[in-house]
Amino acid sequence: MNPAALSEQLRRSWAIAKKDIRIYYIKGPVLIFGVFMPLFMFLAFLMGSRQLPLSFLISGLVGMTLFFTATAVSPAIFPWEGSARTLERLASCPVTVEAIVFGDMIASTLFGIGITILTVLIGLVLGLSLVHGVTLLFAILLAACCFSAIGMLLAVPPTNVPSNIMMLSSLIKFPLVFISGIFLPLEQMPAWGLVLSACSPLTYFTDLVRYSFTGTHFFSVGTDLAALALFTIVFTAGTMYLHRRTMPQRM
Amino acid sequence: MTAIIRALDLTKVFGRSTAVDHVSFEVRQGEIFGFLGPNGAGKTTTTRMLTGVIPPDAGSATILGHDIRSEPVQAKQRFGVVPETSNAYTDLTAWQNLMLMGELYGLPRARAAQRSSELLGMVGLAERKDQKVQAYSKGMKQRLILAMALIHEPELLFLDEPTSGLDVESTRMILSLLRDLNRGGTTIFLTTHNMEEANRLCHRVGIIRAGKIAAIDAPEKLKAAIERVHTIEVSFDREVPGDALAGLAGVTGLNRTGDKWQITAENRDTVIRSLVEFSRENGAAIVTLHTLTQSLDDAFLRLTREARP
Ligand SMILES: Nc1ncnc2c1ncn2[C@@H]1O[C@H](COP(=O)(O)OP(=O)(O)O)[C@@H](O)[C@H]1O
Ligand SMILES: [Mg+2]
Numbered sequence: 155m156n157p158a159a160l161s162e163q164l165r166r167s168w169a170i171a172k173k174d175i176r177i178y179y180i181k182g183p184v185l186i187f188g189v190f191m192p193l194f195m196f197l198a199f200l201m202g203s204r205q206l207p208l209s210f211l212i213s214g215l216v217g218m219t220l221f222f223t224a225t226a227v228s229p230a231i232f233p234w235e236g237s238a239r240t241l242e243r244l245a246s247c248p249v250t251v252e253a254i255v256f257g258d259m260i261a262s263t264l265f266g267i268g269i270t271i272l273t274v275l276i277g278l279v280l281g282l283s284l285v286h287g288v289t290l291l292f293a294i295l296l297a298a299c300c301f302s303a304i305g306m307l308l309a310v311p312p313t314n315v316p317s318n319i320m321m322l323s324s325l326i327k328f329p330l331v332f333i334s335g336i337f338l339p340l341e342q343m344p345a346w347g348l349v350l351s352a353c354s355p356l357t358y359f360t361d362l363v364r365y366s367f368t369g370t371h372f373f374s375v376g377t378d379l380a381a382l383a384l385f386t387i388v389f390t391a392g393t394m395y396l397h398r399r400t401m402p403q404r405m
Numbered sequence: 406m407t408a409i410i411r412a413l414d415l416t417k418v419f420g421r422s423t424a425v426d427h428v429s430f431e432v433r434q435g436e437i438f439g440f441l442g443p444n445g446a447g448k449t450t451t452t453r454m455l456t457g458v459i460p461p462d463a464g465s466a467t468i469l470g471h472d473i474r475s476e477p478v479q480a481k482q483r484f485g486v487v488p489e490t491s492n493a494y495t496d497l498t499a500w501q502n503l504m505l506m507g508e509l510y511g512l513p514r515a516r517a518a519q520r521s522s523e524l525l526g527m528v529g530l531a532e533r534k535d536q537k538v539q540a541y542s543k544g545m546k547q548r549l550i551l552a553m554a555l556i557h558e559p560e561l562l563f564l565d566e567p568t569s570g571l572d573v574e575s576t577r578m579i580l581s582l583l584r585d586l587n588r589g590g591t592t593i594f595l596t597t598h599n600m601e602e603a604n605r606l607c608h609r610v611g612i613i614r615a616g617k618i619a620a621i622d623a624p625e626k627l628k629a630a631i632e633r634v635h636t637i638e639v640s641f642d643r644e645v646p647g648d649a650l651a652g653l654a655g656v657t658g659l660n661r662t663g664d665k666w667q668i669t670a671e672n673r674d675t676v677i678r679s680l681v682e683f684s685r686e687n688g689a690a691i692v693t694l695h696t697l698t699q700s701l702d703d704a705f706l707r708l709t710r711e712a713r714p
Contacts, residue, residue, distance in 0.1 A: 177496045177497065240494055
């Protein structure tokens with residue numbers, strides 16, 4: 155067995171992901187937050203503007219759900235484990251920094267997918283009709299990977315104080331929601347707003363969800379998928395590179 | 406003899422202070438190597454560099470033939486670590502912690518389960534294996550962490566002050582386990598600030614002070630070297646010239662506090678005879694005369710003090 159081989163490191167990432175799920179995700183408050191946070195934002199918005207169709211709002215709800223769940227916990231894991239000194243334990247084990255980061259990404263990806271699919275199922279039970287189910291499923295899988303990479307990017311500053319990192323990530327996450335065609339359709343955006351929207355991966359996911367539920371879309375499906383894939387690759391590579399550099403500062 | 410650990414000029418700088426300063430040593434196959442030094446000497450920092458937790462600012466370390474910078478995973482696969490601060494996952498049970506370690510070291514599931522049972526029995530935690538580590542006492546945590554470090558039957562074990570602050574029972578259990586492991590062929594690198602412990606357990610001891618190696622030798626030899634030096638404290642009923650005192654036969658060092666002179670000497674007998682002679686010649690009566698015997702801890706303090714650059 156070569157412990158440094160990719161397949162071996164991937165197996166160890168999976169061990170880290172299982173540990174994360176057990177310790178950080180399967181917890182009452184986390185699950186409740188995961189479900190209610192996007193729901194409340196959505197309800198607040200629904201009451202505020204009645205002229206938008208429900209099918210438009212549902213794409214925003216699914217978009218927010220996946221984005222917030224996939225990035226909810228992961229930024230805080232390194233600070234928690236740094237101050238509990240379990241990160242030092244991981245650092246002395248035969249796993250690379252990349253494998254640790256990847257394990258954390260797997261856990262948040264699965265959490266995001268699980269809660270989002272639950273949200274979609276509730277919507278279907280409540281009478282929403284799905285036009286392109288396979289596209290939606292594929293979009294959720296791809297976007298979950300992308301958002302989990304964003305979650306780990308937010309974890310890059312090497313602080314061991316979880317509240318600092320949570321504050322920082324809220325500062326980045328909320329503005330992103332506002333430029334992603336969730337509350338304001340892309341068609342109604344000014345040109346400068348569209349330029350901003352194009353920089354947010356959430357835009358492409360929301361567009362795909364809208365297509366899945368209503369058949370209408372702003373970008374082509376191919377563009378949406380390609381953009382999400384590109385963001386995923388760039389963010390994953392970036393987060394691994396940055397964590398490799400900052401990890402020793404956490405010890 | 407093969408070197409299992411080879412540290413060459415390891416250096417770590419934090420801000421303006423150099424925590425570890427060009428530390429070089431070798432640990433041989435099959436020995437228990439004690440890394441001894443007072444608090445803040447740089448033991449933990451050195452251990453963290455050797456185990457690949459933090460990178461050195463200069464120098465290199467080769468562990469079991471693998472450079473810890475260029476082949477960290479290969480090196481880590483073959484050693485186990487008991488870090489200074491206890492760090493099992495407190496939200497997991499002892500069993501879950503051990504199984505997690507098994508996976509991180511790439512053991513097949515069945516093997517990990519078998520090792521976990523064995524180790525839990527060995528450290529006396531078999532009955533509490535399904536309890537969350539949160540509820541464990543410090544000693545139980547430390548025993549679990551030792552078990553976690555041994556899951557993959559490492560050839561080399563690093564321990565950073567494994568017994569500091571523990572109850573007597575856990576301390577005794579851990580030390581006796583370490584002896585057994587060593588008898589079974591495991592090489593052990595152990596840091597401690599306890600001279601007595603190093604003396605009882607280690608084949609060789611490296612003494613570190615203020616980031617620098619002060620001495621490396623077998624503990625008996627270090628002890629003997631320390632004990633060769635004696636201190637004699639003397640006071641007279643009137644002022645005597647220090648130069649004359651320092652020039653007496655057998656005196657190797659002289660210090661004054663108040664009216665007392667502290668004399669260091671290799672041979673007590675010679676110094677006492679010359680002191681008596683000196684007192685008669687100068688007409689200064691000896692008021693007090695003490696020969697100080699040193700505890701091991703004093704000796705250790707003295708040795709680390711004398712190594713001051
Ligand atoms: N992460 C760190 N940042 C800044 N200074 C540190 C850090 N770790 C250790 N030091 C300093 O380095 C010196 C050596 O510390 P350490 O290796 O923990 O000593 P020991 O383990 O022998 O007690 C101390 O002066 C300590 O304050
Ligand atoms: Mg220490």
